Amino acid sequence: MPDRDKTDYDIIVAGGGHAGIEAGLAAARMGCRVLLVTMEKSAIGRMSCNPAIGGTAKGHLVREIDALGGEMAKIADTTGIHFRMLNLSKGPAVWSPRSQNDREWYSIESRQRVEGQSGVDMLEGIIIGIKADKNPSNGNSIIRSVIINNGTEIRCKAFILCAGTFLGSLMHTGTETTTGGRYAENSADGLTENLKQLGFVSGRLKTGTPPRIDKDTIDFSRVEEQPSDANPQPFSFQSPKITNRLVSMFLTYTNPDTHNVLRKGFDRSPMFTGRIKGIGPRYCPSVEDKINRFADRDRHHIFFEPEGYDTNVVYVNGYSTSLPADIQLEGLRTIPGLHQVKMLRPGYAVEYDYFPPHQLKLSLETKLVSGLFFAGQINGTSGYEEAAAQGLVAGINAVKYMRNEDPIILKRSEAYIGVLIDDLVNRDIEEPYRMFTSRAEHRLVLRQDNSDRRLMEIGHGLGLIPENIILRLRKKEGLIQEGLLFAHQRSITPDDANPLLKSADAGSIQENEKLAKLLKRTHVRFINFANSASIGSAAYFTRLRAECDDRLFNEVIEQVEIELKYDGYIKRQKEEIEKFNRFDSLQIPQGIDYRKVKSLSTEGREKLVKVQPGSIGQASRISGVTPADISVLMVYLRN
Numbered sequence: 331m332p333d334r335d336k337t338d339y340d341i342i343v344a345g346g347g348h349a350g351i352e353a354g355l356a357a358a359r360m361g362c363r364v365l366l367v368t369m370e371k372s373a374i375g376r377m378s379c380n381p382a383i384g385g386t387a388k389g390h391l392v393r394e395i396d397a398l399g400g401e402m403a404k405i406a407d408t409t410g411i412h413f414r415m416l417n418l419s420k421g422p423a424v425w426s427p428r429s430q431n432d433r434e435w436y437s438i439e440s441r442q443r444v445e446g447q448s449g450v451d452m453l454e455g456i457i458i459g460i461k462a463d464k465n466p467s468n469g470n471s472i473i474r475s476v477i478i479n480n481g482t483e484i485r486c487k488a489f490i491l492c493a494g495t496f497l498g499s500l501m502h503t504g505t506e507t508t509t510g511g512r513y514a515e516n517s518a519d520g521l522t523e524n525l526k527q528l529g530f531v532s533g534r535l536k537t538g539t540p541p542r543i544d545k546d547t548i549d550f551s552r553v554e555e556q557p558s559d560a561n562p563q564p565f566s567f568q569s570p571k572i573t574n575r576l577v578s579m580f581l582t583y584t585n586p587d588t589h590n591v592l593r594k595g596f597d598r599s600p601m602f603t604g605r606i607k608g609i610g611p612r613y614c615p616s617v618e619d620k621i622n623r624f625a626d627r628d629r630h631h632i633f634f635e636p637e638g639y640d641t642n643v644v645y646v647n648g649y650s651t652s653l654p655a656d657i658q659l660e661g662l663r664t665i666p667g668l669h670q671v672k673m674l675r676p677g678y679a680v681e682y683d684y685f686p687p688h689q690l691k692l693s694l695e696t697k698l699v700s701g702l703f704f705a706g707q708i709n710g711t712s713g714y715e716e717a718a719a720q721g722l723v724a725g726i727n728a729v730k731y732m733r734n735e736d737p738i739i740l741k742r743s744e745a746y747i748g749v750l751i752d753d754l755v756n757r758d759i760e761e762p763y764r765m766f767t768s769r770a771e772h773r774l775v776l777r778q779d780n781s782d783r784r785l786m787e788i789g790h791g792l793g794l795i796p797e798n799i800i801l802r803l804r805k806k807e808g809l810i811q812e813g814l815l816f817a818h819q820r821s822i823t824p825d826d827a828n829p830l831l832k833s834a835d836a837g838s839i840q841e842n843e844k845l846a847k848l849l850k851r852t853h854v855r856f857i858n859f860a861n862s863a864s865i866g867s868a869a870y871f872t873r874l875r876a877e878c879d880d881r882l883f884n885e886v887i888e889q890v891e892i893e894l895k896y897d898g899y900i901k902r903q904k905e906e907i908e909k910f911n912r913f914d915s916l917q918i919p920q921g922i923d924y925r926k927v928k929s930l931s932t933e934g935r936e937k938l939v940k941v942q943p944g945s946i947g948q949a950s951r952i953s954g955v956t957p958a959d960i961s962v963l964m965v966y967l968r969n
Contacts, residue, residue, distance in 0.1 A: 336451070338485040339365040341728050342476055344457045345492035346374035348714040349706030349721030351440055352400050353490045356725030358449035359399070360793055362732065365484065366444060366452045367476075369496070369516060374452075375405070375440025377714065378495070378512045379539045380645055381433035381637050384565065386416055387765040388715040389426035390746045390778040395715075396566045397785035398747075399794020400722045401443060402715070403565035409435040411577050411639060413562030422892050423773040427565055430579060432638035455479055458520035460489060462528065465700050471528060473701035479520075488728040490703040492721055495537060497522050497683035497708065502600035503676050504654030511680060513539075522683045529698050530685055535762055536601075536608035537712060538616050538679040540649040541658050544672040545642040548634060552667040554581040556633070567782045568799055570881060580634040580667070584648075587664040589621045589628075595657030596622075600679060606652070608681040611712050611762040616650045616679070617661075632665060643674060652679035684710045687754040688941050693727040693737035694720060694751065697942065703728050709754055712762035719747045726792060738788065741914065743772050743907040745785060756941060756951045771910075772903045774896060779888060783807065806882060806889075809874065813890035817846040817856070820865035830858050849894040856891040914947030918967065927966045934959035 343354045346368030354366045368374060383406040384392050396403035412430035444450055456479040462471035475485045496511030496518040509517040522532050558576040599618055600606045610616065615623065620630055633647035651658055655676035662668045687709040689696055694709075696702045705724035706717035727737040740748035749770045754763060767773050776784070786803050789795040821842040828838045834853040845865060848854055860871040875883055893900065924930065924938045933954040943949040946967075950960050 337483070339363050339451075340486065340732060341365075341488045341490065341725075342367060342457075342484060342486040343490045343492060343725075344476070345494055345496075345706070346371070346444070346452075347378075347492060347494045347706065347717060348375070348402065349492035349494070349717040349724070350490075351375055351444060352395065352402065352718045352721035353492060353703075353705055353725035353728070354444060354450050355401055355447055356399065356722050356794060357490075357729050358447050360726070360729040362449065362729055364450045365486070366450055367455055367457055367478070368452065369454065369456055369518065371441065371452055371454055373437070373512075373515065374444055375437045376512070377431070377433050377436055379537070380635065380647060381431050381436065382428060382635065383410075383431060383714065384426060384428040385715075386424065386426045387746065387767045387769070388713060389416070389428055389565070390767070390776065390781070391715040391719045391750070391765060392565050393427070393567075393778045393781040394745050394747050394785055395718055395722055396568070397781040397789060397795075398722060398726075399789035399792065400718065401440075402718045403567075404569060405436060405439050405443065406431060407564045407566050407569040407572060409439050410562075410572065410574055411636070412558040412579055413572060413576070414559050415563060421774075422777050422779065422896070424767045426767075426778060427563060429562075429565065430577075430635055433643075434638055434641070453478070455482075456516075456518050456520075457491075458518075459524035460521075460528075460699075460702065462699050462702075468700075470697075471699045473699055486701075487732050488701045488703065490705055490721070490724045490728055491521075491708055492706045492717070492724075493518060493521070493708050494717070495680045495682040495707055499680055499682040501678045501680050502606055502652045503678045504595070504598045504600070504652070504657070507600070507605065511682060513675065513678070525685070530689060530696070532683050532685050533710075533760075534608035534681055535684050535707075535710060536606050536610040536679055536681045537707075537762060538610065538650040538652055539677055540617075540646040540651060541662065541677040542637070542643050542674045543634075543646055543662065543668070544674055545636060545644045547668075547670055547672040548580075548644065549667045549669065550580060552582070553634065556581050567786070567803075570879075575639070577636055577639075579636070582632045582634070582666050582668075583629040584617070584632060584661075584665055586628050588661050591661040591664055592618055592621055592651075592653060592657060595653040598654045598657075600652050606679055606681050609761045610679070611764060613764050613766075614650070614712065614762075616652065617648065618651055618653055634667075649677065651677040653677075682707070684708050686710065687759055688756075690755055691737075692739045692751055692755055692944070692948070693730075694724040695727060695731060695737070701728075701731060707762075710759035710761075710763050711750075711754070712764050716750060716763065716765055719750055723747065723751065726794075738792070740785075741911070742770070743775070743910055745781075746770055746776055749776075752948070752951060756943070756948060756953065758953045772907055774899055775903050775907070777892070779885075779892070783889075802882070805877075806886060809877065809882075809886045810889045810893075813856075813874075813886060814846075814893060816867075816870055817849060817890065817894055818844060820845045820867070822848065822859070822862055823864040826862050826864040830854075830862075834858070846894050846897075849891060850897070856887050856894075910947065913950060914945050916946035916964070916967075918943055918945055918949065918963075920944075927963060929962045930959050931956055938963075
């Protein structure tokens with residue numbers, strides 16, 4: 331008789347990538363029995379493309395994942411070999427942390443954390459189908475079990491599909507095509523057809539990766555060194571400090587000779603000859619696409635990024651390509667620093683199945699099958715960070731679904747994760763979706779530095795944030811409020827202020843002025859007033875240092891300074907958020923028949939039927955639904 335413990339789980343997660351890791355860990359930590367099914371245990375957390383975490387807007391997602399109780403930030407801090415805070419010359423809304431990571435170590439660390447988590451079992455295999463029963467409450471289907479490629483059926487109460495780029499996947503290099511979703515790894519076949527039989531709609535997308543080269547064949551005298559930040563800020567609010575040995579990255583450029591060589595391979599390019607049917611990412615194009623689309627540019631950035639401490643493999647960022655291997659190598663050897671380079675592995679494109687995410691609720695549960703959740707690139711996103719964010723939300727909401735509790739749905743005004751999921755469900759996703767700061771309307775409020783203040787209480791309420799960490803946050807919040815009060819109450823004299831203002835090239839004052847007002851000036855820093863006699867700040871800063879470790883002290887000072895410097899803008903965004911939330915609070919009843927709503931535009935009606943929004947706010951963000959459609963809908967609901 332089969333062991334029931336191994337054939338019946340609370341939640342099954344398909345895929346051991348960044349989405350699957352977060353989904354499985356979150357569900358287990360919330361008390362569920364979880365089975366993580368992966369094609370290869372040693373591939374858990376494997377970085378398919380760039381061995382890096384974060385970047386513009388993506389770093390915001392990583393810190394939000396951490397604030398909610400996810401794992402990506404901690405793994406990045408543990409395995410990082412290079413850290414930088416990007417965009418520091420701009421305002422704090424776009425400051426974004428990024429790390430370069432040891433590729434092999436990241437995967438090993440990920441697997442160890444999954445294996446060490448109580449409540450998670452792992453199984454090597456491929457899920458080729460699901461079975462569903464009819465849901466008597468609404469007539470839809472409800473998940474019952476999954477079928478493994480060896481024929482085993484395993485029952486579950488919820489199933490989270492995090493298949494990455496592996497569903498029906500093909501890899502292309504020049505005229506060569508092989509099956510697989512990653513170098514030397516197989517494709518997962520059968521599940522797409524099974525889901526389509528249940529009524530799901532699928533599509534094809536494409537991504538790509540650059541060649542890898544041998545570090546010992548690079549002439550580093552011909553390239554520009556890009557050092558790590560000397561004292562990097564960790565991603566995780568739970569990591570005290572980065573102590574790893576830090577290494578440099580390197581910058582060079584393509585040139586007209588490079589472009590001419592690459593053009594010779596266009597007639598064998600799977601992208602230009604039409605063999606690739608999937609649509610690629612517009613914001614991360616292949617090098618041949620950049621040369622074709624931006625023919626007037628005579629150079630493009632190329633970054634050499636070492637893949638770890640104990641390897642000679644270097645990732646050529648900016649040179650993603652599916653051109654023939656001989657053309658890739660010939661083009662590389664025209665780039666400064668690479669004239670004698672050895673190519674270890676050519677770049678390739680990956681074409682794979684995805685499921686347009688209008689088929690999801692904002693909880694990431696599918697509309698067709700109750701208890702079935704999609705997360706990651708299967709929803710049309712690109713990037714580890716976008717996948718991990720979805721995996722965490724899907725894991726949390728799968729548990730909520732099992733408990734018959736309301737799902738966690740983050741608003742656009744609460745988190746970049748909220749922006750991400752709202753965009754996926756409500757926009758037409760026809761190319762791989764990448765997060766940008768420009769996608770967030772309220773980005774000055776949704777900064778990476780205040781992710782803990784925005785989201786950590788939610789994570790604690792879910793049981794994903796330890797008690798000592800939430801107590802630290804509450805202490806930090808109290809100290810921030812004390813600092814704001816101090817700055818608003820204390821006036822500083824011209825004799826005290828002007829030397830500091832002069833050193834910051836920030837003008838001068840002729841009469842006493844509140845410290846809060848002075849801090850609105852460019853380049854004026856709160857810490858510079860630590861010894862100001864006229865406001866008695868020495869005592870304040872001394873007490874603050876006594877109550878905080880170095881990291882907490884710096885975080886409090888940074889938060890006080892940002893809130894004071896951008897006070898007017900932050901208040902304005904919060905007023906906009908209040909208006910925004912009023913529309914989101916206007917609920918639309920389930921099952922409304924939009925065909926009976928007269929005066930809706932044809933496209934608006936089609937999109938409303940397709941997405942089935944839960945509120946007026948959500949309806950207003952659906953592509954193709956006009957302001958006039960919203961007015962008509964509001965009148966209809968009122969009547």
